[in-house]
Amino acid sequence: MSQVNAARRRVLPGFGLTLGYSVLYLSLVVLIPLSALLLNSTGLSWDKFWHVATDPRVLASYKISFLTSAAAALIDSILGLLIAWVLVRYEFPGKRLFDALIDLPFALPTAVAGVALTALYSQNGWIGSLLEPLGIKVAFTQLGITIALMFIGIPFVVRTVQPVLQDAERDAEEAAATLGAKRFRTFRTIILPELIPPLLTGFALAFARGIGEYGSVVFISGNMPMKTEIAPLLIMSKLEQYDYAGAAAVAILLLLISFLLLLVINSLQRWTRRSVR
Amino acid sequence: MVHVWRRKQIVRRGVSAGLALLLTAALAACGNGSGSGSTDKEAGGTTEGKSTEAQADSSAKPVELLNVSYDPTRELYENYNKAFATYWEKEKGQKVTIKQSHGGSGAQSRSVIDGLEADVVTLALGYDIDAIQKKGLINEGWESKFEHNSTPYSSTIVFLVKKGNPKNIKDWGDLIKGDVEVITPNPKTSGGARWNYLAAWGYALKQNNNDEAKAQEFVKELFKHVPVLDTGARGATTTFVERGIGDVLLAWENEAMLSVKELGPDKFDIVYPSVSILAEPPVAVVDKVVDKRGTREVAEAYLKYLYSEEGQTIAAENFYRPTLDSVKEKFKDKFHDINLFTLQDVFGTWDETQKKHFSDGGIFDQIYTPGS
Amino acid sequence: MAGTVPMTSVQTSAQASPATTEAAWVKWLLITAAGLAMLWLIVLPLLIVLTEALKKGWDVYVAALADPDALSALKLTLIVALVTVPLNTVFGIAAAWAITKFKFRGKGALITLIDLPFAVSPVIGGLIFVLVFGANGWFGPWLSDHDIKIIYAVPGIILATLFVTFPFVARELIPLMEDQGTQEEEAAVTLGARGWHVFTRVTLPNIKWGLLYGMILCNARAMGEFGAVSVVSGHIRGQTNTLPLHVEILYNEYQFSASFAVASLLLLLALVTLLFKSWLSWKNAH
Numbered sequence: 001m002s003q004v005n006a007a008r009r010r011v012l013p014g015f016g017l018t019l020g021y022s023v024l025y026l027s028l029v030v031l032i033p034l035s036a037l038l039l040n041s042t043g044l045s046w047d048k049f050w051h052v053a054t055d056p057r058v059l060a061s062y063k064i065s066f067l068t069s070a071a072a073a074l075i076d077s078i079l080g081l082l083i084a085w086v087l088v089r090y091e092f093p094g095k096r097l098f099d100a101l102i103d104l105p106f107a108l109p110t111a112v113a114g115v116a117l118t119a120l121y122s123q124n125g126w127i128g129s130l131l132e133p134l135g136i137k138v139a140f141t142q143l144g145i146t147i148a149l150m151f152i153g154i155p156f157v158v159r160t161v162q163p164v165l166q167d168a169e170r171d172a173e174e175a176a177a178t179l180g181a182k183r184f185r186t187f188r189t190i191i192l193p194e195l196i197p198p199l200l201t202g203f204a205l206a207f208a209r210g211i212g213e214y215g216s217v218v219f220i221s222g223n224m225p226m227k228t229e230i231a232p233l234l235i236m237s238k239l240e241q242y243d244y245a246g247a248a249a250v251a252i253l254l255l256l257i258s259f260l261l262l263l264v265i266n267s268l269q270r271w272t273r274r275s276v277r
Numbered sequence: 278m279v280h281v282w283r284r285k286q287i288v289r290r291g292v293s294a295g296l297a298l299l300l301t302a303a304l305a306a307c308g309n310g311s312g313s314g315s316t317d318k319e320a321g322g323t324t325e326g327k328s329t330e331a332q333a334d335s336s337a338k339p340v341e342l343l344n345v346s347y348d349p350t351r352e353l354y355e356n357y358n359k360a361f362a363t364y365w366e367k368e369k370g371q372k373v374t375i376k377q378s379h380g381g382s383g384a385q386s387r388s389v390i391d392g393l394e395a396d397v398v399t400l401a402l403g404y405d406i407d408a409i410q411k412k413g414l415i416n417e418g419w420e421s422k423f424e425h426n427s428t429p430y431s432s433t434i435v436f437l438v439k440k441g442n443p444k445n446i447k448d449w450g451d452l453i454k455g456d457v458e459v460i461t462p463n464p465k466t467s468g469g470a471r472w473n474y475l476a477a478w479g480y481a482l483k484q485n486n487n488d489e490a491k492a493q494e495f496v497k498e499l500f501k502h503v504p505v506l507d508t509g510a511r512g513a514t515t516t517f518v519e520r521g522i523g524d525v526l527l528a529w530e531n532e533a534m535l536s537v538k539e540l541g542p543d544k545f546d547i548v549y550p551s552v553s554i555l556a557e558p559p560v561a562v563v564d565k566v567v568d569k570r571g572t573r574e575v576a577e578a579y580l581k582y583l584y585s586e587e588g589q590t591i592a593a594e595n596f597y598r599p600t601l602d603s604v605k606e607k608f609k610d611k612f613h614d615i616n617l618f619t620l621q622d623v624f625g626t627w628d629e630t631q632k633k634h635f636s637d638g639g640i641f642d643q644i645y646t647p648g649s
Numbered sequence: 650m651a652g653t654v655p656m657t658s659v660q661t662s663a664q665a666s667p668a669t670t671e672a673a674w675v676k677w678l679l680i681t682a683a684g685l686a687m688l689w690l691i692v693l694p695l696l697i698v699l700t701e702a703l704k705k706g707w708d709v710y711v712a713a714l715a716d717p718d719a720l721s722a723l724k725l726t727l728i729v730a731l732v733t734v735p736l737n738t739v740f741g742i743a744a745a746w747a748i749t750k751f752k753f754r755g756k757g758a759l760i761t762l763i764d765l766p767f768a769v770s771p772v773i774g775g776l777i778f779v780l781v782f783g784a785n786g787w788f789g790p791w792l793s794d795h796d797i798k799i800i801y802a803v804p805g806i807i808l809a810t811l812f813v814t815f816p817f818v819a820r821e822l823i824p825l826m827e828d829q830g831t832q833e834e835e836a837a838v839t840l841g842a843r844g845w846h847v848f849t850r851v852t853l854p855n856i857k858w859g860l861l862y863g864m865i866l867c868n869a870r871a872m873g874e875f876g877a878v879s880v881v882s883g884h885i886r887g888q889t890n891t892l893p894l895h896v897e898i899l900y901n902e903y904q905f906s907a908s909f910a911v912a913s914l915l916l917l918l919a920l921v922t923l924l925f926k927s928w929l930s931w932k933n934a935h
Binding site: 384392394539 | 779782783784785786789793800801879880883884885886887888898900901902903905
């Protein structure tokens with residue numbers, strides 16, 4: 001294995017250039033500014049930091065943020081796979097438009113998305129008024145937060161699965177089919193394993209994005225402490241008191257947890273890839 | 278060994294190549310940036326030398342001011358800026374353009390602290406101007422620089438209810454009855470909401486012979502009737518007006534009047550409680566900035582003219598309570614006489630109020646702490 | 650470069666083979682399900698935006714878009730997108746190349762660091778640049794002495810947008826290029842091709858769709874970003890307001906129709922980039 005890698009390194013050019021540039025750009029745009037956040041919270045003693053970051057209200061908001069983001073990312077993964085599959089594999093009228101619409105959640109400013117979704121799901125909205133008699137409340141509940149995060153996250157899943165699906169080799173599938181494998185079995189044993197890495201990536205991105213999301217959520221969540229108050233909102237309310245260090249403390253803990261989660265998902269993704277190969 | 282050394286060299290070469298690429302890109306970005314608006318330079322880029330020059334023949338050179346304000350004053354300053362520009366040109370023969378920036382009061386104040394070059398600030402709370410002063414951008418004693426604690430216009434907190442007042446809400450006490458739902462933004466993120474909270478507190482104190490515990494009880498009960506805590510005043514108005522959530526909206530008087538005008542006089546009524554707070558949104562010149570840019574004279578005149586007959590009339594037309602007697606008289610039908618107490622009377626300074634009520638772990642937080 | 654490697658037309662050839670397609674009823678069931686999911690998740694909210702935008706009629710709609718403040722916001726938004734998308738694209742390609750074509754220690758951490766901006770709340774994404782370049786930040790005094798404005802001016806807005814859209818292209822390319830392996834490039838190199846040639850002739854045709862998706866997403870998000878930009882913009886009308894900020898202003902002025910009209914303009918811009926993509930793929934197919 002290592003012999004092959006050594007050979008690889010020698011064969012393909014550009015390692016130094018691309019890695020050097022990547023690391024430099026990453027440092028300038030992301031790491032150095034983020035370290036400013038870290039240094040800002042060093043104004044707090046460890047005790048104070050811990051106290052701020054683990055206040056019951058802050059903890060409740062972490063829980064809400066993580067749960068709703070995870071739920072949204074999970075549903076997005078399923079729906080996203082379905083949509084990507086249909087877009088890549090089938091021809092049907094209106095496919096182009098269908099394809100084009102996927103990205104629009106990114107283009108819509110998050111605040112507009114929040115307002116539109118609240119209008120849709122509040123008790124006098126198109127969907128909200130239908131659900132109201134059934135006793136289901138969406139706007140101003142955690143369900144509402146989840147839906148807003150699903151809207152924000154769906155393009156991530158579709159757009160990471162789509163290219164891989166488009167490029168997937170059909171040979172194996174065809175071989176399996178000619179060997180008499182049932183279609184579903186082919187899907188499960190040949191296609192799905194190929195799709196797991198991009199699906200995990202899509203999940204991770206949708207999830208990470210959900211944790212940080214502020215603009216679209218504050219409209220639909222109702223912002224009730226302990227119930228529908230998300231962590232980014234607490235950061236805002238600390239800033240409003242000119243408490244930069246406190247805001248940084250909450251943000252850093254949030255960042256740390258998401259970083260670890262992403263790291264786990266990314267390693268998992270690489271591991272599944274290796275076991276597939 | 279040789280291999281390792283070579284790799285290091287490669288990486289180093291890569292880094293330097295990357296740096297060069299990035300620099301060109303950054304330069305391109307900057308070029309684009311300054312190209313996007315020649316106004317950019319006029320607004321901020323005046324050097325020391327230029328500014329003294331500008332002061333010397335201020336009558337000729339057009340001048341630009343930046344007024345950093347909070348959300349509900351958009352309509353007010355849109356009208357007022359035109360009036361002042363006309364006045365100033367007539368008076369001094371100098372063209373003045375006023376740029377506006379609006380946002381949440383606290384966020385706006387933070388922007389000024391972090392370098393947004395505002396010539397004047399017109400914010401929702403003295404607390405937010407105090408914060409700028411503490412950073413040394415505004416000289417001490419700004420409150421007494423203009424009349425009435427540097428508040429040219431005032432407002433108060435009233436109730437907005439659905440037409441015909443179906444829940445029969447007359448006063449603060451009615452807000453905590455039965456299933457009444459109250460809409461107010463979050464005092465931690467909205468300046469206006471702090472006035473709402475303080476008005477309720479002041480009422481409860483008056484009602485209970487200044488018993489603080491009872492007041493806290495009342496406010497706690499009140500927030501139990503709040504189903505949605507929006508982050509800003511306009512968000513709360515939308516929740517109440519557009520989404521139809523809640524029975525009563527606690528709002529600035531000017532906001533309530535404006536939303537009735539904009540969103541349907543046939544749909545909502547304004548209810549005046551027996552007693553409320555005198556909300557004083559103050560104004561100040563940002564000394565550091567005007568001295569740097571050489572705009573002190575026009576900036577001070579800009580705020581001063583708010584107190585003039587014309588300035589006061591524009592304020593009143595935009596639903597702010599005027600402070601000038603003659604204009605007060607003219608608009609006395611528009612603004613109901615209600616019993617108003619000031620922040621100073623009941624709570625003291627903003628610093629004390631903020632610390633006691635709205636800081637982390639303060640009384641407002643205790644309302645939502647489980648088990649209390 | 651198009652046509653040198655006939656790899657991307659797998660799709661059409663496979664469509665013909667019945668052995669790898671599902672029964673018709675499964676196909677239509679899946680299409681319907683996907684359509685419903687789309688309708689629910691994406692189309693309905695967009696319809697809300699459009700109906701609100703046109704509620705007061707066409708005149709109000711046009712007036713909202715022709716407003717000078719809206720036009721200056723549009724200009725700024727386009728400038729920001731034009732600067733950020735190429736910068737992040739170059740980075741994305743470089744990072745994907747390094748990560749997928751070579752083995753080195755810390756790769757997993759690097760990938761995760763690239764993802765990091767997604768996990769950062771947009772508000773924090775703006776705040777960090779205030780902490781670095783703001784008047785009380787690291788470079789604040791120096792910048793103010795030299796009269797260079799970054800925060801509350803266009804460079805700050807570009808920086809915040811760069812941060813927020815940072816991972817898109819890289820994230821799009823990494824799984825794709827990992828999937829494709831390195832054999833083709835290695836073959837090209839052994840046949841004597843030089844580095845840049847290998848990339849443009851072999852890699853680029855293979856990754857072009859992924860790259861395009863990444864750029865489109867990056868562009869869409871660059872134009873639509875609200876939270877981070879709102880922190881560094883200063884909200885000066887006609888000067889540092891981008892389209893999303895202009896939408897918020899209008900909304901807060903109770904001009905709901907106008908605000909949704911401007912929002913729909915953003916959607917339109919996104920659609921234009923997508924049509925561009927469709928046109929490219931059409932041109933490619935012919």
